[in-house]
Amino acid sequence: MAREKAKYWSENARGLEQKPKRGGNTSAASPGETVSEYFARWNAARDVRGLVSIHKEASTFRIHIEPIIGTKPIASITRADIEAVVEAMDAKVAAGSHSWQTMQRAWVIATKMFKDTLRSKIAALRVRGDNPCADVAGPDRGVERAKSYLYPSEFLALMNSDRVPLHWRRMIALAVYLYVRAGELEALRWSDVDLDHGVINVNRGMDRLRAREKSTKGKLARRFALEENLLPLLRAMKAKADPDAPVIRMVCGQSLARILRRYLKFAGVTRPELFADDETRKPITFHDLRATGITWMAIRGDDPIKIMRRAGHADFATTQRYVREAEQLAGRFEPVFPPLPASLLGDGDHDDPSGNRQDGAETSENQANTSPRLGDVDRPDVRLVHVDAELHLDHDGHRGPPLLGDQQHDDGIRPAVGGQDLGEVGGLDARLREGRDRLAERVVQHLGGQRRPVLEQLHQGFMGD
Template sequence: MGRARKGTWKRSGDHFLVYVTLPQSAVPGAKDRRLPGIVVRKGVNGRTPTEADLDKLAKLYTDRPDLALARLAEEGRLPDWVPIELVPRDALLRGATANPTAASAAGSLIETVASYADRWLAWRDRQGYSSIANYTSGLKGQVLRVKVGDTTIGEKPIAAITRDDVKRVAAHFRDEAAAERIASHTATRYFSYFRAMLAAAADEDGDPDLYVRPDNPALGVKGPPTPKQQTRACFYPDEFLQFVSCEAIPLNGRRLVAVAVYLMVRLGELARLRCEDIDLAHERITIARSYDSARKREKAPKNGRARSFGLEINVIPLLRVMIDEAGGSGIVCPINVYKLADVFTEYLDRAGLKRADLRQRSRTHVPLTMHGLRATGATWAARSGRYGAIELRRVLGHQKQETTDVYFDEAQLMGRNVGEVFPPLPACLLNRSGKRSGRR
């Protein structure tokens, strides 16, 4: 039978250091299990500790390694090889408060949620994820400021976040949405950012620099209620023809709107559409790239996959003219699609389109925007009867079928006397515009 473990101590200047070696079962595979020395400056009632006092303290820390780890956490001196589950959560919080330098150090066992959020956001940015600005503002401006007891979520060590903390964050955003201080969709998004970050922190198979805790406290926590699907405004065919025929709107702007509707693509995809992507002989198009407006660079389409599909017959004459004017190669659209989005409402005014649904925004309704032109095309496609649910999903590049099915519901709500969807385009769009002013 081996000797009982009791720890050791030694004098170091004006204080003593107590050393504890963790049992092998606590850190299997670790060669050196000895913890850094725990500082002891004074004994009982402020007197210098005796050898007997130090022996007892070394034995206590050996029998109760959680107390030793708590002390080291509070001093900001926990070694990285210590499994985080061995450290009391309240000690992590005290350590982060007492040692802001250690709390902001990447990978520190007392690294705060705020520090970890910076690293996680930077990682997402490097991976090329979209909506990085939304994630940044949502986390830093909202989630990290949520109060939990006497502190905020951002000030707590990420390793010390509990299931109750996650529930408090969810309750905070439920209350904010119920009081209409933020929109229900926004509350749901903010909580989803927090949940995604915690999932990364507990993902053993993910980026090793982001793996900082063995469990995900957000699993099974019910977030803010999923808001009802908002209705989206879309052009009626007669309104669309009124818009694209309006001579008060620049020709290239009208053409871009027509192409956006008939191709049913995202703005970023439209911005990087090349003549070579369009096969007029076989009446097909391939969406192979998109544009990252935040990073000012080209990227893959959403979900990382290219897609090909047949063209609506009535857009082919316009595409033929635009390709010819582009010289048969390069970017099809000669203007900045994002700048057109900024003046889209003004163009609605010029076209005399005043229908309330096109303009008004509410908790249940989204007005017509340049991005919404894709929704117009998708709703028309569902209305036409020429597209099955799965086929339309592939055309739109949706990951989930339920995202596509929304447009079949919208198509039923358009009304009866809406006219022919994807109508022949007016001849004014096919007039030669002359020399192109430049390419994006």
């Protein structure tokens, strides 16, 4: 996610000050407008609406659709052209260069776009009298990869492990027992939690790309009773929190899955299915903690309609997948939503959400975290490089090409001190937060006050809170 945020803000920085308030770039189509030109207008309108997937979809379009029909006039695209796109997608899957899931996502983009050429609410985007994708069979589907979830005994092993920071143990417990998406957990505030009546309101999520709150997925706000065994933890956490404060501070979204798998191993949870990555299985992610909670509800025998509403599923078919999984495990599962260990109720004030232990209890993982601090931005050998956005700000604030010889960090944002890459060192998120203010201020001062609004948004976009 950090990579996507940085690239989004970098690519849009120059146009931020001139971006229209509504409608995006929706001027009437020029004569002979190509598919690529239309896609740019169409995606700009979706950007204004706040859709979070526009950057990924732009990349997918450029790779899988544009090479086939990008230069052709949008008004003259035929069914045969669309079939050629599908044929190219199937060929990529057959060659093993791309997964069938990626091709399905590309096909969704094509069908959405051509549907809007006929039926968009924005008049300037209606440029055709028909939809050439209608009745065209999409790319072939493959085998669905099985979702991962934790057994209660594995969950408790995590909760009881002193090698897992308290903040992370709490974050995992909340994700499982509230069955919320990561963005919903990040946007959750104590004002949404009614401990007197044991009820929670989930009514917004976090748009990490634009660093702002948004509606929940599917725009489905929901209110439901809290799990009884979660109440002691929530009471302990709320006792030291401001009423409008976040329930818990999240770490960088891109690193959540990676850190979760590391902590599972720390806790001795090594079931192969949680780490397998092949045609039928995928490694566990942070989102699968939500799937864990939903699966546990189904195992417990909760009414499927109640599960659907608590989980915020727009389609009952989604809920049914969890119910069918529960039916296969009936009578072979441990008691779900067990009482949380008392160690979770302790003082977490010195626990770093990024994964660093701050209580003096060094682990083998933390002993490696002795690298220079990113907050020390006055050092001349500190630089921040974003390879995807081709943005390089050196210690003097100069803009230049990316350092092609450097390795890219998994999150796209790679701080380096001297020749050392800090991307492999724990505590990166905390250090980014610590150093970001002085770093951004120096960049703003160097490039001048005229660019201040753009750079501040750029800074907020890839640093985030």
